[in-house]
Amino acid sequence: MTEKHASGPTAFRARLRRSSAGGARTAWLISYSVATDEPRLIRKVQTLLQAGWRVVVCAYEGERPVPADWTFVSLANSSATGRWTARRMEWQRRVGTHLARLDLPADALKGLATQLISSGLPNWHRDHREILRIASENPDLKPDVVIAHNYYTCPPGWDLARHHGAAFLIDSQEYMLGVMPDSPRWVREQRPFIKAAQDYYFARADQVFTVSQGIADRLTAEQRLKRPAKVMRNVPPYAPYPFRPVSGARKLLYHGLIDPARDLDLAVRAAALWTSATKLIIRGPSEGDTAGQLAALAAELGVAGKVAIEPAVPFAEMLARANGADIGYFVYRDGSPQRRFVLPNKFFEYQMAGLALMISDLPEMAALTLRYDTGVIVGEVTPEAIARAVDSLTDDQINTCKANALKAAQSLCWEKEQGVLLETLDEVCRPA
Structure with missing residues (x-):
């Protein structure tokens, strides 16, 4: 103002x-x-x-x-x-x-x-x-x-x-x-x-x-x-994106606004802890220099090769680009009613694009994730818990969740x- x-x-x-x-x-x-x-x-x-x-x-x-x-x-x-x-x-x-x-x-x-x-x-x-x-x-x-x-x-x-x-x-x-x-x-x-x-x-x-x-x-x-x-x-309009099984290193994708409130620094710190072949992709417009700060943190932790910070893509291309990833990521802290009851665009976009989910244990997202069996719920919002969740997923589990996400998208659509x-x-x- x-x-x-x-x-x-x-x-x-x-x-x-x-x-x-x-x-x-x-x-x-x-x-x-x-x-x-x-x-x-x-x-x-x-x-x-x-x-x-x-x-x-x-x-x-x-x-x-x-x-x-x-x-x-x-x-x-x-x-x-x-x-x-x-x-x-x-x-x-x-x-x-x-x-x-x-x-x-x-x-x-x-x-x-x-x-x-x-x-x-x-x-x-x-x-x-x-x-x-x-x-x-x-x-x-x-x-x-x-x-x-x-x-x-x-x-x-x-x-x-x-x-x-x-x-x-x-x-x-x-x-x-x-x-x-x-x-x-x-x-x-x-x-x-x-x-x-x-x-x-x-x-x-x-x-x-x-x-x-x-x-x-x-x-x-x-x-x-x-x-x-x-x-x-x-929820986005329905679009029939293809099922893409995991191939090679898994791609853990966050897309959306890159700002401090999204706790993305925890994901970067988790990348330094997980042992599986997983690459973190953070894609979207940056609030101030947040994207630069995350890139600097990745370099400081020695995980620049495991973390990619990418600019936003046009809205019309966003889901097609997301379809090339494996897991849709949105893990962030509670702390207010707005955060507790969050049910954002990206939660549904990930499923429409055929991704498994990795989310915080927040009631709205967790209930739908359990209902459709589309991913893993991270109980503690810490780098250690995020890394354990990443390493706990096998390729077969991810593929099952990706297939379930595509089915869920037929109901969770505009x-x-x-x-x-x-x-x-x-x-x-x-x-x-």
Whole structure:
């Protein structure tokens, strides 16, 4: 939430690119992210288009082009603003944060705190205003449903839905109140805003979705919801990848964001301890210099030949590249509700690509791994335990788990999961 100051106010008008794809009903999806980098967003859009909806996506543009069948509102995510406006917004945020910290029971005060903070951030304020402007100037795009992605898009999402009498859904992809409980600064500065926003907007949503049952149960218990939170898992569309038996040195793959929170240093340290012919591959975009630090650690431990740090591959190629590995790796510490109930994209992507799994003993991942017999669960998150798990697996065991993963993928796929979204829309939206 950093700012860039300009000498005067920076004018910005969102660009609307219309698609020829029509529909009997119209859905607006709001995501403060790069649209083509968000698999969960892309899946929902494709499902809605196939179900005969017209879809308006409000998000940021990236390197890859937005699909032609999306009606797209290109947002700016720019924090540039004039000096005096920046000072006024900073004051707004401070007042809003103070009000949020009080955690007063009055619903209106929670809404006021959220609005002060959100409208006190130049990028969010500007995007909020532009979303409402585009909707106002294009009455033929009147929404029947608005889907807000995470708490921070709820202010424009709720205003848009309320103004047009549309259903309002929230896709809360994480347990945001438990993301960084060990960080005093986050607890002091961020958590009060998140709580105020969720308390106010979640109570107004016709449905809240999330990614795992553990998070859904907590949201249902802690928030005033109209109906219990629903689980809509981060599963990829089905693709029939080939079974590839282990051949030569086993390949242990982690793909995804490379950052300190993923505990990947433990995997590198484990590589110095395991004795089997196993190569660790860490592939993905790096947060800061984390990838460089992991490479340096591998060199320091004398295992540079057993550890490969690779850049991210295009999303369209990710699963095909993963199919060349043997074991999908995601072992990291508990420590917060968000981490405990994690059920990430990569867990399902590994299975779709036909990999055995090596995961932490966390309830959501462990339950599915046991159910489908797709891998090994590491009880302790230490280099020694990880190395023992690697060495314990025979090639035959890995091959069995790889075959089971390919079978599991036929159920753990978006073609099955999308029913949660479509059934909900039938429940909360007026008929076409």
